Amino acid sequence: MSNSDAALTPGQVETTPAGKGLMSQETRDIIVNGLWTQNPGIVQLLGLCPLLAISNNVVNALSLGLATTLVMAVASGSVALVRNFIPHEIRIPAFVLIIAALVTIVELAMHAWVPALYIVLGVFLPLITTNCIVLARVEAFASKRSTAHSILDASMMGLGLTAVLVVLGGMREAIGKGTLFSGIDLMLGPVAKDWVIPLAHDYSGFLLAVLPPGAFIGLGLLIALRNRMQMRDGGRGG
Amino acid sequence: MIGSPYIFGRNSTSLVMLKVMLALIPGIAAHAWFFGPGIWVSLLLCSAFALGFETLILLLRGLPLKPFLSDNSALLTAWLLALSLPTLAPWWLYAVGMLFAIVVAKQLYGGIGQNLFNPAMVGYAALIVSFPVYMTQWPAPIALADHALTIVDAFDVVFAGQGAISPDAYTSATVLDTWKTQVRLGTPVETILAQPMFGWAGGLAGRLGGQEIVALMYFVGGLALLSIRLITWHIPLAFLIGVAATAGVLHLIDPTQHASPLLHLLSGGVMLGAFFIATDPVSAASTPRGKLIYAVMAGFLVAIIRAFGSYPDGVAFAVLLMNMCVPFIDHFTQPRVFGHTRTAAKDAK
Numbered sequence: 079m080s081n082s083d084a085a086l087t088p089g090q091v092e093t094t095p096a097g098k099g100l101m102s103q104e105t106r107d108i109i110v111n112g113l114w115t116q117n118p119g120i121v122q123l124l125g126l127c128p129l130l131a132i133s134n135n136v137v138n139a140l141s142l143g144l145a146t147t148l149v150m151a152v153a154s155g156s157v158a159l160v161r162n163f164i165p166h167e168i169r170i171p172a173f174v175l176i177i178a179a180l181v182t183i184v185e186l187a188m189h190a191w192v193p194a195l196y197i198v199l200g201v202f203l204p205l206i207t208t209n210c211i212v213l214a215r216v217e218a219f220a221s222k223r224s225t226a227h228s229i230l231d232a233s234m235m236g237l238g239l240t241a242v243l244v245v246l247g248g249m250r251e252a253i254g255k256g257t258l259f260s261g262i263d264l265m266l267g268p269v270a271k272d273w274v275i276p277l278a279h280d281y282s283g284f285l286l287a288v289l290p291p292g293a294f295i296g297l298g299l300l301i302a303l304r305n306r307m308q309m310r311d312g313g314r315g316g
Numbered sequence: 317m318i319g320s321p322y323i324f325g326r327n328s329t330s331l332v333m334l335k336v337m338l339a340l341i342p343g344i345a346a347h348a349w350f351f352g353p354g355i356w357v358s359l360l361l362c363s364a365f366a367l368g369f370e371t372l373i374l375l376l377r378g379l380p381l382k383p384f385l386s387d388n389s390a391l392l393t394a395w396l397l398a399l400s401l402p403t404l405a406p407w408w409l410y411a412v413g414m415l416f417a418i419v420v421a422k423q424l425y426g427g428i429g430q431n432l433f434n435p436a437m438v439g440y441a442a443l444i445v446s447f448p449v450y451m452t453q454w455p456a457p458i459a460l461a462d463h464a465l466t467i468v469d470a471f472d473v474v475f476a477g478q479g480a481i482s483p484d485a486y487t488s489a490t491v492l493d494t495w496k497t498q499v500r501l502g503t504p505v506e507t508i509l510a511q512p513m514f515g516w517a518g519g520l521a522g523r524l525g526g527q528e529i530v531a532l533m534y535f536v537g538g539l540a541l542l543s544i545r546l547i548t549w550h551i552p553l554a555f556l557i558g559v560a561a562t563a564g565v566l567h568l569i570d571p572t573q574h575a576s577p578l579l580h581l582l583s584g585g586v587m588l589g590a591f592f593i594a595t596d597p598v599s600a601a602s603t604p605r606g607k608l609i610y611a612v613m614a615g616f617l618v619a620i621i622r623a624f625g626s627y628p629d630g631v632a633f634a635v636l637l638m639n640m641c642v643p644f645i646d647h648f649t650q651p652r653v654f655g656h657t658r659t660a661a662k663d664a665k
Contacts, residue, residue: 285447
């Protein structure tokens with residue numbers, strides 16, 4: 079994916095004067111790239127398998143998004159730390175081992191503390207290992223840049239993906255079931271049982287939105303919306 | 317419904333669409349006669365939603381309204397979808413169907429002539445996947461219903477929901493639905509076919525069922541299209557042969573599970589599909605051999621989906637699945653170019 083490589087060149091977007099405020103130009107670029115310009119969900123189109131499969135409601139989307147973000151941040155951080163010790167030829171297997179170990183930790187932790195959510199997310203938790211956005215950030219960014227920047231980059235990319243997941247999940251849940259945050263008690267415990275927001279009474283449901291085709295149509299609309307906003311902006315970035 | 321290399325001017329597009337709509341009239345009239353005035357309401361609603369959505373998207377895309385609205389293509393899509401949907405369904409069902417047909421399947425793919433899939437069938441598929449309950453409540457044939465609805469009643473049911481009159485009084489399962497449920501319950505075939513709705517295909521010689529006359533009227537309309545050369549014979553014939561042959565083989569293997577080819581040909585959406593839906597010039601194959609392959613496979617899929625699928629009818633899914641194969645089929649069935657030998661054409665590739 080040439081798109082992910084493009085994120086390497088600093089200062090290709092956001093031509094605001096450097097050194098304004100507390101953040102350096104480079105830091106600002108990393109944040110804007112992750113959240114918007116190079117958003118993994120709707121620009122790079124990486125990591126779509128969980129994005130499409132698990133975004134049928136807000137709670138699932140948010141929890142898988144956060145789990146992925148956590149794995150990404152720690153994976154990128156650790157790879158950046160050891161990047162000078164890994165022989166170039168075997169770097170990919172080494173990266174995958176690091177990622178897989180981290181995913182196992184997250185998976186076991188979720189099994190221990192949020193077992194109900196763990197069952198709902200099912201196979202998509204271990205599948206974070208093979209999620210191409212994790213490896214893409216590690217290979218394209220963390221293996222070449224400083225640790226702090228790598229952690230920031232991975233967190234922002236992860237949050238960008240999480241944001242798309244939550245918006246898509248919200249759309250699909252609202253249209254498909256007429257609620258928002260159903261199943262939030264799986265995430266936060268029985269206290270949150272009443273936090274589900276019913277949007278319409280006596281809503282018969284729109285099954286297509288909850289089924290996989292709904293995910294594709296919804297994602298297509300989000301991408302179209304983003305491109306439209308980009309065009310309005312006069313085509314800067316991307 | 318024209319062989320594809322010919323390009324028609326805008327006025328001709330609108331005329332072609334109009335002629336196809338005229339050819340639908342006998343079927344619509346028969347439908348209204350046998351199943352009540354609900355069809356007028358659904359035709360009206362679908363047409364209104366189609367033009368509404370088309371206008372909205374044309375405005376969003378910054379395209380001129382008049383040439384695109386007057387090409388009648390949105391109206392034809394609306395009619396085809398209205399004829400595939402149960403009449404007397406809630407009004408929003410027609411709105412959602414037209415949203416998927418016009419906005420998603422047609423305009424998001426680039427508008428008239430650009431759609432990969434048949435718009436009306438995309439609308440149908442979206443609805444049957446999402447709202448199976450509403451999609452199986454068909455009006456009963458007037459002769460068999462407890463309560464015949466007037467056109468005012470029909471508007472009332474569509475807009476205000478089923479108030480005073482219980483839906484059981486005017487709806488019933490379709491022929492294909494009844495066959496599927498009863499066979500699964502283990503009812504003997506003779507008992508199923510003795511129900512009056514099965515008509516001629518059920519063995520009541522000389523007494524055609526309502527749905528059979530509607531199917532025959534679509535057949536007549538289709539012949540009219542053939543005779544004025546708006547469509548070629550390839551797709552309708554191959555489609556009907558595909559359905560009949562597959563259903564025939566299944567019927568021979570196990571007549572207690574699979575209905576006769578005659579019942580398959582004269583029920584559900586087969587006749588409408590063969591002449592009006594599968595022949596859509598944009599989403600169908602365009603080479604002569606390609607048309608035959610496309611339509612035989614579509615017919616085969618209809619019979620297979622009816623026999624083994626969970627939905628009673630399969631015309632929409634069969635047509636959509638074959639739409640997907642059209643670029644592939646067309647690529648491999650290019651006719652010999654005049655002046656070239658067949659081998660030379662192959663070498664050129």
